[in-house]
Amino acid sequence: MNNSACRRFVEGDTILVMKQKDIKALVESWCTTGVITNEQQAYMLRSIDDYSSEASSGRFITSILYIGAGALSLGFLLVIASNWEYFGTTFKMILAMLLPVVPLTFAYWRQEINGRTSMLTQAANVCGVALIGGSLALVDQVYHLPPDMQRLVWLWALLSAPFVFVFRSAANVCLTVLLLGVAVLYSLFTYLDAVSIDEQTGIILVTAVTLLYAACMYALGGVIRISAVWDMSGRFLRLGGAGIALTVFFVTTFEFYARAIMGYSYDESALPLSLVFNFIFVCFLVYALLRAIRYEEYQFAFSIVRLFGMYLLVKYVTLFYGMLDTGLFFIGGGILFIAGALLLEKKKKYLISYMQGSRSFNS
Amino acid sequence: MRHYIFAGALVLLLGTMGYQIYYNEHILTVGETTVLETRPVDPRDLLRGEYVILRYAIETDELVVAVAREVVVDGPIFIQLAEDNRGVAYVVSATRDAAAVSPRESWIEGTVEDGRVRLYDIEQYYVPEGTGGDIEQMRGLYVEIALYNQQPRVVRLLDTNLAPL
Numbered sequence: 001m002n003n004s005a006c007r008r009f010v011e012g013d014t015i016l017v018m019k020q021k022d023i024k025a026l027v028e029s030w031c032t033t034g035v036i037t038n039e040q041q042a043y044m045l046r047s048i049d050d051y052s053s054e055a056s057s058g059r060f061i062t063s064i065l066y067i068g069a070g071a072l073s074l075g076f077l078l079v080i081a082s083n084w085e086y087f088g089t090t091f092k093m094i095l096a097m098l099l100p101v102v103p104l105t106f107a108y109w110r111q112e113i114n115g116r117t118s119m120l121t122q123a124a125n126v127c128g129v130a131l132i133g134g135s136l137a138l139v140d141q142v143y144h145l146p147p148d149m150q151r152l153v154w155l156w157a158l159l160s161a162p163f164v165f166v167f168r169s170a171a172n173v174c175l176t177v178l179l180l181g182v183a184v185l186y187s188l189f190t191y192l193d194a195v196s197i198d199e200q201t202g203i204i205l206v207t208a209v210t211l212l213y214a215a216c217m218y219a220l221g222g223v224i225r226i227s228a229v230w231d232m233s234g235r236f237l238r239l240g241g242a243g244i245a246l247t248v249f250f251v252t253t254f255e256f257y258a259r260a261i262m263g264y265s266y267d268e269s270a271l272p273l274s275l276v277f278n279f280i281f282v283c284f285l286v287y288a289l290l291r292a293i294r295y296e297e298y299q300f301a302f303s304i305v306r307l308f309g310m311y312l313l314v315k316y317v318t319l320f321y322g323m324l325d326t327g328l329f330f331i332g333g334g335i336l337f338i339a340g341a342l343l344l345e346k347k348k349k350y351l352i353s354y355m356q357g358s359r360s361f362n363s
Numbered sequence: 364m365r366h367y368i369f370a371g372a373l374v375l376l377l378g379t380m381g382y383q384i385y386y387n388e389h390i391l392t393v394g395e396t397t398v399l400e401t402r403p404v405d406p407r408d409l410l411r412g413e414y415v416i417l418r419y420a421i422e423t424d425e426l427v428v429a430v431a432r433e434v435v436v437d438g439p440i441f442i443q444l445a446e447d448n449r450g451v452a453y454v455v456s457a458t459r460d461a462a463a464v465s466p467r468e469s470w471i472e473g474t475v476e477d478g479r480v481r482l483y484d485i486e487q488y489y490v491p492e493g494t495g496g497d498i499e500q501m502r503g504l505y506v507e508i509a510l511y512n513q514q515p516r517v518v519r520l521l522d523t524n525l526a527p528l
Contacts (some may be wrong), residue, residue: 093384097377108369135380139487143387144414144517159379162372166365 023048030245061119066171069123070215073130077137089142096138104128108166123168129160129175150190153183164233173233181213200263210248239300242288246307249284252277253311254318281311390516394471395469396510397444397452398525399485401506414489415498417506421454422473422480430457431475440480441513444469450525451505464513472513498528 024045031041076099100122107124133156157179164172188209192202218241225234241284251257258270258277287309292301312333374471379448400420421427421442431440441464444452452469464470491514498504503523508515520528 095379096384100376101373104373112365112369132376136383139380139383139387144485144488145387146483146487155379159372159376162368162375166369166372318378 020048046270052116058207063121066126069126070125070130073127073134076131077134092138092142096135096142099135099138100128100131101129102128104163111167122169122171125163125169127174129163132156132159150183150186153179153186157183168229168233169234170232174236174240177217177237184209184213198263199262203257203260207248207252211245214241214244214248218245234296238295239297242291242300243303246285246288246304248310249277249281250307251280274340278315285311390440390511390514391509391518394511394514394516396507396509396518397446397469398450398505398507398521399452401504402502413495414487414491415495417486417488419482419485419506421452421471422482424454424457426454427457427480430459431480432516434475434476437476438474440473440475441470442473442480444471466512467508471508471510471511471515482515485517488517488520504528 027036027041027044027048030036031038036044103124107121107128109120110121110124133152136152136155139145140152157176160172160176160179164176185206188206189202192205197205217237221234221237221239221241223234224230225238227234253274255270255274258274259266259268262273264270285304289301289304292298292304402420412493421444424442427440427442438459439461440457440459441461442457443455445455446452458464459475471482473480475481485506488498488506498520501522505521505523505525507518507521509518522528
């Protein structure tokens with residue numbers, strides 16, 4: 001189930017996603033047409049409400065859980081950071097070793113020995129991985145070592161990675177991928193600073209590395225999603241990669257980015273290059289939207305549409321000042337949208353059969 | 364199979380942290396201790412804790428600065444130390460050439476960056492929360508360090524009379 005407001009009705013090979021109110025309207029129409037009795041209608045409507053409440057509460061509890069795990073980890077880190085002088089170095093070293101080991105061992109014991117994958121197991125798992133960083137920081141603090149963020153994040157990411165294969169949870173994948181991404185970017189910035197590279201090359205390198213990382217996330221997600229165990233993690237990686245790529249492409253649509261690439265000053269125009277970046281962004285946006293619909297990631301598809309709306313708004317504000325320009329912009333945009341809708345309507349049957357064919361292939 | 368992966372992950376985690384602790388403890392235990400004159404710059408709050416940044420008199424010693432600027436490129440610098448009658452270290456010589464460093468003498472490794480000499484490994488001293496400001500106001504402070512294979516580690520802060528703070 002995607003969210004508390006949607007239900008999936010499996011009908012042969014076709015899977016429909018409907019809002020709760022639409023499902024209720026459908027059930028009521030069945031009763032009106034005599035397909036089901038009044039009692040059956042009442043039962044089905046109650047069941048929909050119960051399931052919706054359960055799903056919503058489940059998501060709410062999960063959110064509270066991760067907030068709690070994050071707060072607990074942060075609390076431990078802050079206690080460490082306050083430089084708890086009441087205990088000596090030996091105690092601090094023992095604490096550094098135990099901080100991540102205890103929750104991770106607890107989580108493993110509950111999951112693998114007791115066979116209970118509950119909220120508490122997940123919280124202990126997330127806490128333990130987060131506290132790996134805390135322990136590394138504690139060791140540096142005790143010996144008054146320089147705050148080498150690059151070394152810290154790389155070590156944190158590498159020490160977290162094995163637990164991805166132990167717990168096989170999307171949370172572990174999320175944390176490790178995030179840490180790896182921060183480590184890669186941090187190392188890149190450190191390198192660029194060390195070699196004193198020029199700004200244009202630096203910006204291009206950062207953009208390219210970020211897109212490459214997003215592509216790797218997407219590709220890895222595509223590889224692992226075929227396994228039932230890694231399905232959620234694969235989904236997260238694909239959505240995360242696509243989201244990062246969209247964000248980067250969105251940033252490139254601004255003229256200041258094109259100016260920075262070309263090394264132009266503020267009053268020089270880099271419009272031709274900026275238009276190229278805008279074209280690339282729109283093409284990628286459409287591609288991502290089609291892929292999202294194909295893989296039934298409707299929430300992500302809605303996010304893409306919202307991003308496109310924000311993009312249009314930003315372009316309206318930054319590009320057009322006069323009524324004539326604004327008018328022409330809206331006329332062009334309006335024609336595009338209408339043409340697109342007519343085209344989609346005409347090709348609806350083809351698209352449906354295309355998607356049905358894709359689902360049959362995927363299943 | 365997953366038991367082995369979990370055990371391996373724990374061993375890797377404990378091994379990494381254990382090695383870091385062992386390496387630093389080794390320097391502190393077997394390293395030769397010496398005292399450097401210092402001046403705290405300012406305390407800062409970071410996620411790692413409140414700490415003071417330490418600058419050392421040997422970093423701005425004329426001889427050291429001259430050697431640092433002989434070669435334009437950033438990189439390591441090695442400073443030979445000796446102790447005066449109070450036990451406070453002073454600069455004897457400096458070199459950018461690691462091969463010139465003798466293990467029988469007392470040398471400390473620093474880094475030349477943009478013509479300035481930095482002793483990164485002993486530049487920060489973590490203090491209990493709320494005490495950084497007091498330390499920053501102090502003058503005539505010294506730092507006792509342990510030296511092993513030219514690698515320094517901070518042992519403790521000392522006051523003007525070379526007594527622990």
